[in-house]
Amino acid sequence: MIRTGPEFLTYIEVLRHKYPQYFIIEKYGSNEVILSQQKRYHSLYCIKTGITKCYLSDENGKEFIQEFLGEGVNFGELEFFSGHLSFCSIKTITNVEVYKISYQYYDFLLENDAVFNRLVLKSMALKIGFKAPRHSFQHSYSIEENIIRLQKIAPNYAKIFSKNDIANYLGVTLRSLNRALLLLK
Amino acid sequence: MIRTGPEFLTYIEVLRHKYPQYFIIEKYGSNEVILSQQKRYHSLYCIKTGITKCYLSDENGKEFIQEFLGEGVNFGELEFFSGHLSFCSIKTITNVEVYKISYQYYDFLLENDAVFNRLVLKSMALKIGFKAPRHSFQHSYSIEENIIRLQKIAPNYAKIFSKNDIANYLGVTLRSLNRALLLLK
DNA sequence: CTAAAAAAAGGACAATTGTCCCAACTAAAA
DNA sequence: TTTTAGTTGGGACAATTGTCCTTTTTTTAG
Numbered sequence: 452m453i454r455t456g457p458e459f460l461t462y463i464e465v466l467r468h469k470y471p472q473y474f475i476i477e478k479y480g481s482n483e484v485i486l487s488q489q490k491r492y493h494s495l496y497c498i499k500t501g502i503t504k505c506y507l508s509d510e511n512g513k514e515f516i517q518e519f520l521g522e523g524v525n526f527g528e529l530e531f532f533s534g535h536l537s538f539c540s541i542k543t544i545t546n547v548e549v550y551k552i553s554y555q556y557y558d559f560l561l562e563n564d565a566v567f568n569r570l571v572l573k574s575m576a577l578k579i580g581f582k583a584p585r586h587s588f589q590h591s592y593s594i595e596e597n598i599i600r601l602q603k604i605a606p607n608y609a610k611i612f613s614k615n616d617i618a619n620y621l622g623v624t625l626r627s628l629n630r631a632l633l634l635l636k
Numbered sequence: 637m638i639r640t641g642p643e644f645l646t647y648i649e650v651l652r653h654k655y656p657q658y659f660i661i662e663k664y665g666s667n668e669v670i671l672s673q674q675k676r677y678h679s680l681y682c683i684k685t686g687i688t689k690c691y692l693s694d695e696n697g698k699e700f701i702q703e704f705l706g707e708g709v710n711f712g713e714l715e716f717f718s719g720h721l722s723f724c725s726i727k728t729i730t731n732v733e734v735y736k737i738s739y740q741y742y743d744f745l746l747e748n749d750a751v752f753n754r755l756v757l758k759s760m761a762l763k764i765g766f767k768a769p770r771h772s773f774q775h776s777y778s779i780e781e782n783i784i785r786l787q788k789i790a791p792n793y794a795k796i797f798s799k800n801d802i803a804n805y806l807g808v809t810l811r812s813l814n815r816a817l818l819l820l821k
Numbered sequence: 822c823t824a825a826a827a828a829a830a831g832g833a834c835a836a837t838t839g840t841c842c843c844a845a846c847t848a849a850a851a
Numbered sequence: 852t853t854t855t856a857g858t859t860g861g862g863a864c865a866a867t868t869g870t871c872c873t874t875t876t877t878t879t880a881g
Contacts (some may be wrong), residue, residue: 515772532761575760576717587700
């Protein structure tokens with residue numbers, strides 16, 4: 452439920468010794484927007500500690516949560532490659548520390564560090580591989596079954612996330628989520 | 637609606653002159669499975685001509701179509717990076733020609749051809765960037781609005797795809813799709 | 822400490838979508 | 852040709868989910 456990338460984070464920590472000025476640590480409290488959709492940025496991020504949500508909001512302001520991001524996950528890197536505006540927003544849930552890396556240094560690392568390059572490729576492959584089965588499952592099964600699945604993956608999910616976030620993650624309304632929770636009791 | 641990767645395809649054609657033995661052309665008729673989910677492969681593919689669908693099927697055999705793939709799109713590359721089994725199936729819709737590339741040669745190209753490497757990264761970034769807004773839209777709007785959107789993106793969609801495929805692409809039943817089409821007439 | 826705001830819970834009804842049918846038509850196979 | 856299988860279209864009803872609203876509880880801010 453919360454994506455992580457421990458391998459990537461470990462390697463970032465290694466690289467930071469070699470290129471200390473490439474990695475700027477930023478700290479955020481809870482409920483702060485780090486990146487908002489439809490804007491142009493010149494840096495990307497890797498989460499050092501904490502949890503964020505990645506979401507799209509539609510015209511009515513409803514959030515559609517793509518995934519929850521934990522330690523070692525990158526964000527903002529897609530826009531570097533595609534050249535597009537950011538297509539989702541990132542907001543902190545807990546206190547968060549991130550490494551911020553400029554496009555320029557990122558480009559340098561991709562070209563000159565084969566290990567880093569391969570880790571980026573792998574992390575992107577994993578990102579794609581995670582989404583599809585999740586959306587498929589969410590669609591094929593009832594809300595109750597989805598909640599049961601959440602409880603298995605993350606037994607403490609209710610302590611971390613608000614009901615609203617969970618509903619938006621499952622792609623249902625808060626009312627429907629509450630109904631499903633009632634039936635499970 | 638049909639993903640393509642012209643830039644990638646062009647570069648493959650270039651590389652093929654330098655490394656002819658790396659790229660094996662395979663031809664398929666319509667409705668053939670090129671890759672099926674939960675299996676291990678040792679090659680990946682790039683579509684030269686034709687259209688395929690990428691889908692997950694659940695226990696009831698219902699297909700959940702992720703996307704339609706056209707010229708220049710890769711598939712089977714995620715498993716190379718993640719080391720996982722294939723997580724979706726690929727079936728041809730029209731006649732299809734693909735370039736087949738072994739993991740071994742792919743690895744070599746990634747390491748030794750910086751342009752190729754960057755194109756792979758870009759194509760993966762685009763893959764991720766496409767899915768999220770689509771699922772978000774599909775979820776936020778009615779079936780009718782989704783059909784109208786399809787017609788704008790691909791006016792000839794009804795000639796290429798069966799009703800069943802369109803329903804599975806939109807994540808609704810055939811019955812619901814028909815109902816929505818009635819209301820639009 | 823109190824007021825205001827946000828989060829959580831659920832009632833009542835409406836709208837949407839799914840399930841299970843059946844019928845017509847087309848294409849493919851025997 | 853005849854049969855079979857697949858595609859398309861839609862009726863009737865059930866189940867699910869959403870919308871709108873109200874109440875209670877919890878959290879936050881002044």
